[in-house]
Amino acid sequence: MTYPHKSRVLKKLGVRSMINACNWSTVIGGTYLEPRVMEAMADVSTTFVDLRELLKKASDRIAYLCKVDAAYITVGAAAGITLSVAAAIAGNDPVKWKTLPFTDVPPISGRNRIIIQATQSAYDEQFAMGGGRLVKVGSPLGSSIKDIESAINDKTAGIAAGYHYNIVPRGWVPYEEVAKIAKKHDLPSFCDCAGAFPPYTNLHKLTDAGFDLSIFSGGKGIRGPQNTGIILGDGERGVELIQAISMHSAPNPGIGRGFKVSKECIVGLVTALEEVLSRDEDEEYEKQMAKAEYMAEQLDNLTGVYVSIVPNDGKTYEHPLMPHTPVVRIDIDKEALGMKTIQSLYAALREGEPGIYLRFPRFEDREFGPFTSRASVLLFTYYLRDGEERIVAERMKSVLTKRPWKKQNQ
Known part of the structure; x- marks a missing residue:
């Protein structure tokens, strides 16, 4: 699936256009403008x-x-x-x-x-x-x-x-x-x-x-x-x-x-x-949840991958003050995937075409969770425009299946 939001100006400057499945971080440009x-x-x-x-x-x-x-x-x-x-x-x-x-x-x-x-x-x-x-x-x-x-x-x-x-x-x-x-x-x-x-x-x-x-x-x-x-x-x-x-x-x-x-x-x-x-807040949240559910469904049942949705609805959340937007949490068994560091997954997604930004869970070590040796990444839905959730799921599935880091480890 081709990415419809590539910037011609950025390409001219030699800078890549990226999909934001991370958050509204300053270092990746904050937001897109409507x-x-x-x-x-x-x-x-x-x-x-x-x-x-x-x-x-x-x-x-x-x-x-x-x-x-x-x-x-x-x-x-x-x-x-x-x-x-x-x-x-x-x-x-x-x-x-x-x-x-x-x-x-x-x-x-x-x-x-x-x-x-x-x-x-x-x-x-x-x-x-x-x-x-x-x-x-x-x-x-x-x-x-x-x-x-x-x-x-x-x-x-x-x-x-x-x-x-x-x-x-x-x-x-x-x-x-x-x-x-x-x-x-x-x-x-x-x-x-x-x-x-x-x-x-x-x-x-x-x-x-x-x-x-x-x-x-x-x-x-x-x-x-x-x-x-x-x-x-x-x-x-x-x-x-x-x-x-x-x-x-x-x-x-x-x-x-x-x-x-x-x-x-x-x-x-x-x-x-x-x-x-001007938009109905509950309707906006449901659209984001639909994207989260789609990505979770596509990535479930992959070897060494454990998927869940964190609704951030005030009852179940990654942080008690997290904004009201759902995220997909992906726990990675690095040993099962032949991965030395979770940074390999981040690099593979960033370096692909189009590049995709992911996010680490907050207040957790990047290489293992609080109650498990699995590393975790999050897919943030707030900035995924229609169709981008499909690109993210497709690329994630491809990377987690092909495991390009195994060649680097040899």
Whole structure:
């Protein structure tokens, strides 16, 4: 079966087009863009605009769609973390904003500590870029309300959290309790939710739980331009923080000046969000499940291969915060297949035509599972367009049957 989505431009540059059965990882391009998104971006590319007006009205539209009080569009969730840290430290004080990221000197004078649970810290550099000094509480086994409250002092500027599949899945203080602690001590709070979509309700779940801000990638599950992100604010403090971020970010001077979002990407993000939210979430999930079932059926009963479907439905999942999309889990008996390392399978799929990206299970060793010596790979369904599941199944079946690594082992 031929692959219909090959890029002529990439071919000209000597770069290969790939099928994404991995996830919305930054390193493989995030997402594809839907035709309506591309049309909107092309439409605005031919004209000029008051960028402040566009940002304001586009952000208002996003806030409405996400059922929160305010929003700000930036260049990705990582930038959203940096700007949220900056806002927590500087508030609405323009002198403090001009001081950032140098927060150990007056007028900030070291009131730059951002508390986060040790199991939820994943992108430390983004906090530092905003002038923050992370205070990680608890241990790799978890943390408690006492751990968080004991860390609060006159140098504390805010409390952060992570709500995504990169954090260690154990020992969390419930998100509602973290937000309550922040409010009790009159501290700003924000949560990194970069890849926590779908379900659709996650767009307001953390602000509903009491966080002032939540941060999402525009180029993952929303299927907007990869270099976009959204900071969502709710409640009086959330609105004030969004206003402060806007005042000191592009196209204005300030620490956020470098996080410029083009007019094309702004309208592309709004259009992508409108497009994805217009679809019935359950119907979309069922389409993905049908692809998972097809691939599982095609790969079942192969020698040394054990196939199952992980629904990620809140009951059975690979991670408790995994987005609501099913994956096919394939456990590999390497000895039965004459395979020294599971990397041989990844390489065979990447190097074929078309190339296919697979994914490792999170928080498991890549060469053996938690209760078995079998290695595991996952097939992610969210980005498989109609027909791609057939290409993936056909290629996987061919590779697992022909076992090209056996020649390399000789």
